[in-house]
Amino acid sequence: MTEHFASWSGGADSTATALLALEHGEPLTALVYCEVMFDAHTSGEVPEHADFIHGIAIPWFEEHGVRVEVLRSQKTFMDVFWHQIKKGLRAGKYQGFPSPGFCKVQDRCKTPPLGRFRRAHKGAVQYIGYAADEDERLLRLGGQKISLLQKYGYTQKDARELCRKYGLLSPAYEFCKRGGCFFCPNTSDNEFRHLRAHHRELWDKLLELQHVENVAFPGRFRTDDNIIYMGSRFDLEERQITWEDLGL
Known part of the structure; x- marks a missing residue:
């Protein structure tokens, strides 16, 4: 019998996919959730979403007869950050923060466990949470990938x-549009404001990493921004001071 797995992140589209499968009696072998870890003990998810995933959503689905496969890589974000480059102009330097637009965290922490899972379940149907109004994304579907939405x-x-x-x-939707790792350079300023205000210990870890020397791209977090500059901006905002007020 063909297995049917739903790629699940805990976000609205993938969760609704699983709910539609239950409502309409679609075959559903399990939900597959791949969790990127910041370090061995800290999820890469923003804490509200991590608590929702493990404390509410997974228990709910399991109570309703849906198994949840939680995948994790042996590598964490910190392993990627401290990876020492072996070749090229930056040999000997630490990888540091992911380069904007090219996420080595995805490549090393998410792709490998998902690849192993798919190889172990060849021929399975994969439910992808692409909504009916996402025309461009729906064009990527085909073969064993389908959208219940x-x-x-x-x-x-x-x-x-x-x-x-x-x-x-x-609850993450109260302060962000889409989920993602709390340390991702593509995260919006609003999400970083939330992290700094409500999870200062995580913000301070990022700030500490921003000061690490001998990294491939020193001083960079985004293309033209970093955690230090963001913190300065947020401080000025809280004090209602603009760069123009400072003559900058």
């Missing part, structure tokens, strides 16, 4: 409403 005509807005109906809408 498309099949039942659910837009991204509909997906959130379905999750809210079941009490399975992540």
Whole structure:
């Protein structure tokens, strides 16, 4: 019998996919959640989302007969950060923060366990959480990858409403549009403001890493920004001071 797995992040689209499978009696072998870890003991998810995943969503699905496969790489973000480059102009330097637009964390912490899982379940059908109003993303589907949101005509807005109906809408949506690692350079300023205000211990870890020397791209977090500069901006905002007030 063909296995059917739902790629699941705890976000609205993938959670709604699993809920539609239950509502419509679609075959569902398990949800597959791949968790990137910041270090051996700290999830890479923003804490509100990590608590939702492990404390609410997984228990809910398991109580409703849906198994959840939690995958993790042996490598964490910190392993990637402290990786010493062996070749090229930057040989001997630490990898440091991921380069914007090219995430070595994804390449080393998420792709390998997912690849192993897929190889172990060849021929399985994969439910992908692409909504009915995501035309470009839906074009990527085919073969063993299908969208239940498309099949039942659910837009991204509909997906959130379905999750809210079941009490399975992540609280992370209160301060971010889409989930992701709390240390990702593609994270919005608003999410970093939240991290700094509500999870100062994690912000301070990023700030400490920003001061590490002998990294491949010193002083960089985003293309033209870093944690130190962001912190300065947020301080000025809290004091309602602009760069113009400082004559800068």
